[in-house]
Amino acid sequence: MNKILAGAGIVLAVIGLAVLAIFSLKNISGVWDMKPIEALIRDSKLDEARVSIDQIAEKRPDARALGKKYFELASAYENKKDLVKARDIYQLLLKKYQNIENISDVQDKLGRLNIAILFSKIVTDKDQLYEVEPGDTLINIAKKFGTTVELIKEANSLKGDNIQARAKLKVSKAKYKVLVDKSQNILTLLGDDNIIKVYRVSTGENNCTPVGNFRLVNKIIDPVWYAEKAIVPAESPDNVLGSRWMGFNLPGYGIHGTTSPEKIGQQATKGCVRMINAEVEELYKIIPVGTEVTVVD
Secondary structure, three states, X not given: OHHHHHHHXXXXXXXXXXXXXXXXXXXXXXXXXXXXXXXXXXXXOHHHHXXXXXXXXXXXXXXXXXXXXXXXXXXXXXXOOOHHHHHHHHHHHHHHOOOOOOHHHHHHHHHHHHHHHHOOOOOOOOEEEEEOOOOOOHHHHHHHHOOOHHHHHHXXXXXXXXXXXXXXXXXXXXXXXXXXXXXXXXXXXXXXOEEEEEEEOEEEHHXXXXXXXXXXXXXXXXXXXXXXXXXXXXXXXXXXXXXXXXXXXXXXXXXXXXXXXXXXXXXXXXXXXXXXXXXXXXXXXXXXXXXXXXXXX
């Protein structure tokens, strides 16, 4: 009888260990660890939630649902108008958690937030709060920092070109680059090698957009289109260049707007990179003449 009881005890002990192991696996995988974090997010204790998620990420970077919780936290920061913290988490998701289901949503949110921050008075580590010196002009300041007059005006809510000595201006210090991927018809704006925003574009039909490294040599607002047999003014609905032109150091090629937004995402141009007008106007404000543009297949 005692042997039977002893045997039963061993069986129960084994079962108990198995149950404990299953529980531990669930805990390690992140299922149970997420509950306190969910409570912190609900209670708007977002910084505490960030610390908790980061601690799990250190121990188990592959923990199940970790990316989802980071996304929920970023959304909560965004709802509280803490744009920089939300942006930083979306950036983290793009780098380390690209297997989450809504990664395209993350990319869109990151781009929107980056532009909102760039065009606002929020000063980040990529900016400088510059004190205007006597005799300064917006053109001189833009050249000094390798940025654009349009971006300085947008970030500081300036309506005109006049500035006062000793005024403080937010000025971007980031070095911007552009990458065009013809295989996906997307244009990626990079700032100090970080993704700022991804745009859908049109490229050359039959893959005719040239591949290589280029740089911008000119920028024109409301460009005239010099067609093969005519000169088409900026205001004409037949002007395929749209509202902006940014020319490469390869004559005849560049980035421009469009009068055919329905063709964005297709190989449909004569070789240039074509964008929706509102988006090319946004990009125009950010990147200066001299910006590097890389086109790949």
